[in-house]
Amino acid sequence: MLEFQFMGTGNAGGVPLWGCHCPACDLARRDPTQRRQSASAVIRTNDGVSLLDAGITELADHFSFEEMERVLLTHFHMDHVQGLFPLRWAECERKIPVYRPDDPVGADDLYKHPGVFEFLPPCDPFREIDFGDFCVTPLPLIHSRVTQGFLIRKGNWRLAYLTDTVGLPDRTLAYLQANQPDELVLDCSEPPRDTPPRNHNDLNSALSIWHETGPRRLWLTHISHRLDTWLQQGGSLPEGVFVAHDGLTLSPGHDA
Amino acid sequence: MLEFQFMGTGNAGGVPLWGCHCPACDLARRDPTQRRQSASAVIRTNDGVSLLDAGITELADHFSFEEMERVLLTHFHMDHVQGLFPLRWAECERKIPVYRPDDPVGADDLYKHPGVFEFLPPCDPFREIDFGDFCVTPLPLIHSRVTQGFLIRKGNWRLAYLTDTVGLPDRTLAYLQANQPDELVLDCSEPPRDTPPRNHNDLNSALSIWHETGPRRLWLTHISHRLDTWLQQGGSLPEGVFVAHDGLTLSPGHDA
Numbered sequence: 001m002l003e004f005q006f007m008g009t010g011n012a013g014g015v016p017l018w019g020c021h022c023p024a025c026d027l028a029r030r031d032p033t034q035r036r037q038s039a040s041a042v043i044r045t046n047d048g049v050s051l052l053d054a055g056i057t058e059l060a061d062h063f064s065f066e067e068m069e070r071v072l073l074t075h076f077h078m079d080h081v082q083g084l085f086p087l088r089w090a091e092c093e094r095k096i097p098v099y100r101p102d103d104p105v106g107a108d109d110l111y112k113h114p115g116v117f118e119f120l121p122p123c124d125p126f127r128e129i130d131f132g133d134f135c136v137t138p139l140p141l142i143h144s145r146v147t148q149g150f151l152i153r154k155g156n157w158r159l160a161y162l163t164d165t166v167g168l169p170d171r172t173l174a175y176l177q178a179n180q181p182d183e184l185v186l187d188c189s190e191p192p193r194d195t196p197p198r199n200h201n202d203l204n205s206a207l208s209i210w211h212e213t214g215p216r217r218l219w220l221t222h223i224s225h226r227l228d229t230w231l232q233q234g235g236s237l238p239e240g241v242f243v244a245h246d247g248l249t250l251s252p253g254h255d256a
Numbered sequence: 257m258l259e260f261q262f263m264g265t266g267n268a269g270g271v272p273l274w275g276c277h278c279p280a281c282d283l284a285r286r287d288p289t290q291r292r293q294s295a296s297a298v299i300r301t302n303d304g305v306s307l308l309d310a311g312i313t314e315l316a317d318h319f320s321f322e323e324m325e326r327v328l329l330t331h332f333h334m335d336h337v338q339g340l341f342p343l344r345w346a347e348c349e350r351k352i353p354v355y356r357p358d359d360p361v362g363a364d365d366l367y368k369h370p371g372v373f374e375f376l377p378p379c380d381p382f383r384e385i386d387f388g389d390f391c392v393t394p395l396p397l398i399h400s401r402v403t404q405g406f407l408i409r410k411g412n413w414r415l416a417y418l419t420d421t422v423g424l425p426d427r428t429l430a431y432l433q434a435n436q437p438d439e440l441v442l443d444c445s446e447p448p449r450d451t452p453p454r455n456h457n458d459l460n461s462a463l464s465i466w467h468e469t470g471p472r473r474l475w476l477t478h479i480s481h482r483l484d485t486w487l488q489q490g491g492s493l494p495e496g497v498f499v500a501h502d503g504l505t506l507s508p509g510h511d512a
Contacts, residue, residue: 019321
């Protein structure tokens with residue numbers, strides 16, 4: 001058994017954005033199913049839980065200490081790690097390993113006071129890690145901090161989790177072309193723009209990556225209220241492209 | 257009208273603490289009224305909202321941008337500022353002033369990317385600030401980061417909000433003796449100990465401060481699961497001493 005679940009599909013400000021009264025933010029205040037928390041996902045197997053980023057702040061309400069096997073971090077921007085700060089004070093003897101990119105700074109005082117977390121040596125890009133019930137390959141991305149995506153593999157099924165990024169490094173693109181994912185989960189913070197934004201994909205750049213790598217389905221994540229408003233106002237997506245939402249699950253051999 | 261409300265009365269790990277199965281943590285999982293979020297309080301007047309620290313992470317669910325007048329920070333430990341990170345991305349023209357201690361580092365990248373917050377020059381200790389509907393005097397505390405408490409005054413009514421601290425600096429003690437608060441809100445993270453812990457009061461040191469400053473009532477805050485367990489197991493408090501809880505309100509001339 002392996003299940004991948006989106007927990008947070010919003011950008012750093014989330015949807016609704018504080019103080020904003022655009023159509024997407026107003027809708028999300030009326031209808032909680034339209035809300036987007038900050039970046040988090042989770043992989044569940046029979047062995048336990050692997051957390052992918054920690055943008056959700058109330059993680060203790062979702063996961064017991066006992067079931068948490070490891071944390072995989074894409075990068076150390078606060079909207080991807082903020083959920084770790086209260087959890088670290090757990091007074092437990094077992095440490096939870098954290099797989100991280102090669103970022104000597106980390107976030108605030110996490111390295112200085114890791115508490116229950118053990119920050120492992122930085123991941124080696126392109127070297128697959130075997131967790132027994134599934135494997136993960138770290139893939140370098142293009143962002144304002146050192147950032148890695150993850151190619152998650154169970155048998156022949158592959159899911160690429162690539163956020164935050166604008167475009168892809170050539171080596172990462174080549175690796176994905178040689179190890180084609182079934183499901184591509186990709187940073188797409190913005191609606192189509194004439195020029196892509198800094199640090200994040202717009203829809204045009206996300207679609208380019210999809211076409212270049214060739215997965216069956218593309219799932220957009222790290223979504224801003226601007227992309228949601230664009231969709232609400234009639235913006236359309238090609239067949240095979242979907243907007244993720246908080247709580248959505250994907251599994252090998254099962255359509256969402 | 258002035259109303260002071262405790263929003264978070266827990267220490268950095270909160271109650272229940274992740275992974276802990278002590279009596280206080282197990283009770284708080286069964287009974288949400290026993291939960292403690294991290295340090296936050298709020299002052300509401302007819303003019304709007306002044307936030308005292310930002311340990312609550314879902315602040316956007318509690319306050320509209322429009323009503324938020326200002327933020328008063330005691331210090332930059334993450335459990336006191338974590339709620340500001342998502343709020344800062346509000347795309348609004350008005351800036352929200354943040355009154356802060358003289359800490360050149362801040363927390364993570366808050367100073368670099370303040371967004372909608374305007375970090376004012378550091379507060380002058382012992383110099384009263386007049387907000388029109390109430391006044392605030394910053395008072396130095398003793399903690400592992402530069403930290404200030406606040407003496408809140410409306411007319412002759414005074415409430416001292418003093419967390420995080422272990423003991424008090426002599427000048428702060430003398431100031432409180434000369435400007436005696438009606439209500440003393442005080443860091444008391446731990447049950448009675450033979451020697452007080454580092455950085456936070458235990459009950460013995462909190463009671464000493466109460467006796468030295470002489471307010472009518474003492475409210476304990478920044479509470480750990482250890483203090484809650486001690487109370488659950490029969491630990492008793494002198495008359496006039498109360499354990500605060502999330503949501504409790506205090507007002508001039510009204511008993512809680």
